[in-house]
Amino acid sequence: MVNTPVTIGSANDLTDRIANEARAIGFAACGFASAAEDPLRSGRLEQWLGEGNHGSMEWMEARLHHRRSPQGLWPEARSVIALGMSYAPTLDPMALENAPDRARISVYAQGRDYHDVVKKRLKALARWLIAQEPSAQVKVFVDTAPVMEKPLGEAAGIGWQGKHTNLVSRDHGSWLFLGAIYTTLDLTPATPHRDQCGSCRACLDACPTKAFPAPYTLDARRCISYLTIEHKGAIPNEFREALGNRIYGCDDCLAVCPWNKFASEAYAASEFLPRAELTAPRLRELLALDDAGFRKVFSGSPIKRIGRDRFVRNCLYAAGNSADGAMVEAVAPLTHDPDPAISEAAHWALTRLNS
Template sequence: MVNSRDTASLEDALKAKARELGFAAVGIAPAADDPVRAERLHEWLDAGHHGDMAWMQNRADVRQGPQSMWPAARSVIALGMSYAPEVDPLAEGEAKISVYAQGRDYHDVVKKALKALARWLVEQRPETELKVFVDTAPVMEKPLGEAAGIGWQGKHTNLVSHEHGSWLFLGAIYTTLELSADAPHGDRCGSCRACQDACPTNAFPRPYRLDARRCISYLTIEHKGPIPEEFREAMGNRIYGCDDCLAVCPWNKFADIAARHAKLAPREDLVDPDLGKLLALDDAAFRAKFSGSPIKRVGRNRFVRNCLIAAGNSGDAALVPRVRALLGDDDPVVAEAAEWALARLTTSP
C-alpha cells in the first residue's frame, strides 16, 4: 500500500502499475483548461476541417479542456499503448487496412487496462474520484499526451513518441487527485516534412493542420456518402484508413515491436487481405468476419464501397465478375462505386 502522504511514491507506483498493465507510455498533466489548445480547436472547427464529424462541433465547449468537461478534475493521467507493426505499412499489397485496425478493437483492450489502473488507484487513494476515456468522449488525447510529456503532436497532427514513434493508442484518466505534473514534451519535428509530402490527397493545408475532408482515413471511415471522385484514384488500394503520414515518420526507427501489447497483434488475414473475397461480403458475412474488430463499426456498405474503389484502381481484370455483381446492390452508394470501378477495369488505357 502506498503511503498516502508520499505523493512522489504514489506517482512512481502509478507509472509502474501502468507499465505492468501494458501501457508503453505514461505521464501526468494538469487538468486545467489550456486557452491555446482551446483556440486551436475552435479555429480548426471554424475552418470546417472536421468535415461531417458534427459530434466534434456539437461538444466543442466540453472538448476544449478537462475542466470544461469535469470541473472537479485536478490531474490527467495520459497513457499510450503501443501497436507497433511488424511489417512496413507501406509495403505493396492487394489491399491495405490501417495498422491500428488489423487486430482486436483497441477500444476494448485499452479501456480494460485503463479500468484496471483506475481500480488500483482507488485502492491506494479511496478518496479519489476519476473518469476513464479512450477515444469515445470529447477528450483531446493528443494535446493532453503532449502536456503530460509522453510525446508531441507532430506535423501530421498525431502524437509522436521518441521511443515508440507514431504507433500509440491513447487513453486518459481524469482524477480529483492533485498529482505533480510531468514536463510537457517539446516539438522534435524540426525541418522534417516527410509526413506532409507523403499524403496522397494533400490533406495538410499547412504543418500541424489536417483538413479531414481530404484525408483517406476520414473518407474511408467517417464519410458515409460516395467517395468524391477527385480522391478516388489517390486512394489506391487503401480500404480502411491510411498510414502513409505515420509510416514515413523518421522517429519510427526507434519503435520496438517488443513494446506492443500482446492483445494488439494483427490478424494474418487483415495484413494483406484478399480483395476479391472482401467484395463478396454480404452483411452477415461482414459482421462475422469483423466481429471484435474496429472495422465492424463502418458497416458492410461503407466497407464494400471502399473495396470497390480499390478494385477500380487495381487494374486486375479478374475482379470484374465480383464488381459486376455489385452493380445492382441495394445500397446506391455501393452500386455507384461498382459502376465506377467496372468502367475503370474495362476501359482500355
C-alpha cells in the same frame, strides 16, 4: 454535494507508483497533466473547427464545450493521467503499396479493437489507484469521449504532436493508442514534451491526398482515414484514385516518420498483433461479403464499426484502381446493390476496369 480535490502526502511518490503500475499493466507510456483549460490548446481547437476541417464530424463541434478542457467535461477533475499502449507493427505498413489485388488495412485495425483493449487496461489502473487513494474519484476515456488525447499526451510529456497532428514518442514513434484517466487527485504535472520534428516534412509529403494545408494542420475532408471510415455516402471523385488499394484508414504519414526507427514491437500488446487474414486480404473475397459475412469476418475488430456497406464501397474504389480485369466478375453484381453508394462505386469501378 460539491466534490473537493483530494490532497495527498507526496504527489511525486504517487506519480512514480502510478507510472510503475501502468507499465506493469501494459502501458508503454504514462504522463501527468493539469485538468485545467489551456487557452492556447482550446483556441487551436476552435480555429480548426471554425475552418471546417472536421468535415461531417458534427459531434466534435456539438461538444466543443466539453472538449475544450478536462474540467469542461468534468469540473471536479484536477489531474489527467495520459497513457499510451504501443501497437508497433511487425510488418512493413507500406508493403502492399504495389499489390493492387490486395487490400491495405491500417495497422491499428489489423488486431483486436483498441477501444476494448485500452479501456480494460485503464479500468485496471483506475481500480488500483482507488485502492491506493480511496477518497479519490476517477473517470476513464478511450477515443469515443470528447477528450483531446493528443494535446493532453503532449502536455503530460509522453510525446509531441507532429506535423501530421498525431502524437509522436521518442521511444515508440507514431504507434501509440491513447487513453486518459481524469481524477480528483492533485498530481504533479510533467513538463510538456518539446516538439522534435525540426525541418522534417516526410509526413506532409507522403500524404496521397494532400490533406495537410500547413504543418500541424489536418483537413479531415481530404484525409483517407476520414474518407474511408467517417465519411458517409459516395467519396468525392477527386480522391478516389488517390485511395489506391487502401480500404480502411491510411498509415502513410505515420509510416514515414523517422522517429519510428526507435519503436520496438516488443512493447506492443499481444492483442494488437495482426490477424493473418487481415494483413494482405484479397479484394475479390472482400467484395463478396454480405452483411452476415462481414460481421463474422470482422468480429472483435474496429472495422466492424463502419458496417458492410461503407466497407464494400471502399473495396470497390480499390478494385477500380487495380487495373485488374479479373475484378470485373466480382464488381459487376454490385452495380445492383440496394445501397446507392455501393452501386455507384461499382459502376465507377467497372468503367475504369473496362477502359
